[in-house]
Amino acid sequence: MTAIETVEEFRTRARTWLKEHMPPAPSPLPASDEEFAWDRARELQRLLHDGGFAGICFPTEYGGLGLTADHQRAFTEESLPYEMPLLLNVPTLSICAASLLDLGSEEQKRAHLPAVLRGEEIMVQFLSEPRGGSDLAGLTSRADRDGDQWILNGSKIWSSGAYAADYGLCLARTDWSVPKHQGLTLFLVPVHAEGVTVQRIKQVTGSTEFCQEFFDDVVLPADAVVGQVDGGWEAASRLLFHERAALGGASPYSSGARPYLGGEADRLFDMAKAMGRLSNSGVREDIGEARAMNVVRDQLIAHVTQAITTGALPPAAGAIPRLFSAENGWLQTDTALRIAGADGATYTPGAAADTETVGLDYLFRAAWSLAGGSTEIARNVISERVLGMPREATGDRDVPFDQVPHGR
Structure with a gap:
């Protein structure tokens, strides 16, 4: 051996x-x-x-x-x-491929x-829907059985990089007569299949990375099902576990820098030095706080990952570093903009200080509140599944989905 x-x-x-x-x-x-x-x-x-x-x-x-x-x-x-x-x-290696492995x-x-x-092959997620908000289980994209095949109809949105992808992991409703969490199935959908239309969405930063997909009678074979038919919520929960791990910095399936975790504070030091602002005590304090937050981030990731691995914490605890990383991302972008000042919005090519992305990063900061499930959802996961607090009351629990009022 x-x-x-x-x-x-x-x-x-x-x-x-x-x-x-x-x-x-x-x-x-x-x-x-x-x-x-x-x-x-x-x-x-x-x-x-x-x-x-x-x-x-x-x-x-x-x-x-x-x-x-x-x-x-x-x-x-x-x-x-x-x-x-x-x-x-993200999402190919640390979310989609990791989920397919499981x-x-x-x-x-x-x-x-x-x-x-x-x-x-590049893989993406087809989860969120235009009308769904954070209620993933309330989705209305549907897959209807037709002999040995499935016919997929509906729409997904906020799919990062879908226009460049080959496959998407798509959650669709396959049974409307049961409560919303019970009638879902996860499918592996070829992005370039007949009936799939991908439209890119322009953001305030000018980026068109996010996409909306439309499915019009897309024919899927029986072997496109990932996991069990009508077992899609369990499959989606595993996918979301990997998403929280990826965006919280705890995934073992990705390599290289992790800009979505807030980046590294060395960039702030170099920028302040190039702009002659290191003599400002407030700037030095901001850089110190940013460095401290990154140290805490890395130690928190290591601690929670180890605890989940040993069973000391449930897998849902991955929401803890995901939440912290979002808040750290906000702090890092806010700090960079304070240091850069007006240069964060008026970057000049060839300038001594590297402020080219500062303004765009600030405009994009809200994304870290939403990626991987909103920070509000992360707090709910921590309270309910880690701390054991009572679940939020909902009006559609245990109600067949075809009896739940829609569009009101």
Whole structure:
């Protein structure tokens, strides 16, 4: 039996390989709504795969390395100075592929996970709906059985990168005669199938990364079901567990920098220094607070991850670092704007201070309140599923969904 490579041996090998094969990280990062950025991400993922550093925590039978979260953490630390396929971290690797690993049939896992790790397939989530808000179980997109097939109709929204994806994990209603959580099924939907239309949504930042999808009589085979028919809520709950882990920084399935966790405070120091503002005591205090928050963030991620792994905390505790990371993201963007001042809105190419993305990051800060489920939902999860507090009262609990009033 071959001995597993130690974390330090793996770190040393990764350090050497990264230096020899990966280009330095670009600054700023390419916009996530540019076609070339997704093509580049696929290329970089293939480079990692061919070099033996893709899917570090995925099982070997599905193309991964079968190593531990400590190995992944070591690789991530070594990879920070280099260009990495960050666009594939969320949601392809850390949410969709991780969910397929937990829920998919053997055929689904063998067909899709190696392709994901080679950079050949990009996966996204089709969960939220235009009329649904945070009530995911109240969705009305439907899949009706037609012999051995399913016919999908409806619409999804706020799907990051759907226009560049190959497959989407789509939650649809398959039984309207039971309460809303019981009649759902999760499907693996080809994004380019006949009847699927993807429209990009322009945000206040100018980005068109988010998308809305329309499904018009999309024919899906029986083997498109992920998990069990009418067992979609359990499947979606597992997917949301991986989403909270990803956006809280606790996922073992992604590599490279984690800008969605608030970034690193070194950027604030460098910006303040370049602008000659380090002599300001208020600026130094802001940078100190930002650094302290990142230390707490990393320690909280490690603590909660360990507690979930050992069973000391339930999986729902992943909502804790997810909530903290959102609040840290707000603090980091607010701090950057205070330091940059007017330069955050009037960046000049070639300026000494790197303030190019400060204003856009601030405009986008509200997204961290919503990604992975709103912060309000995260607080509910923590109170109800971690602390054991009473659930919120709802008027549609245990009511067949076809008897619940809609559109009022």
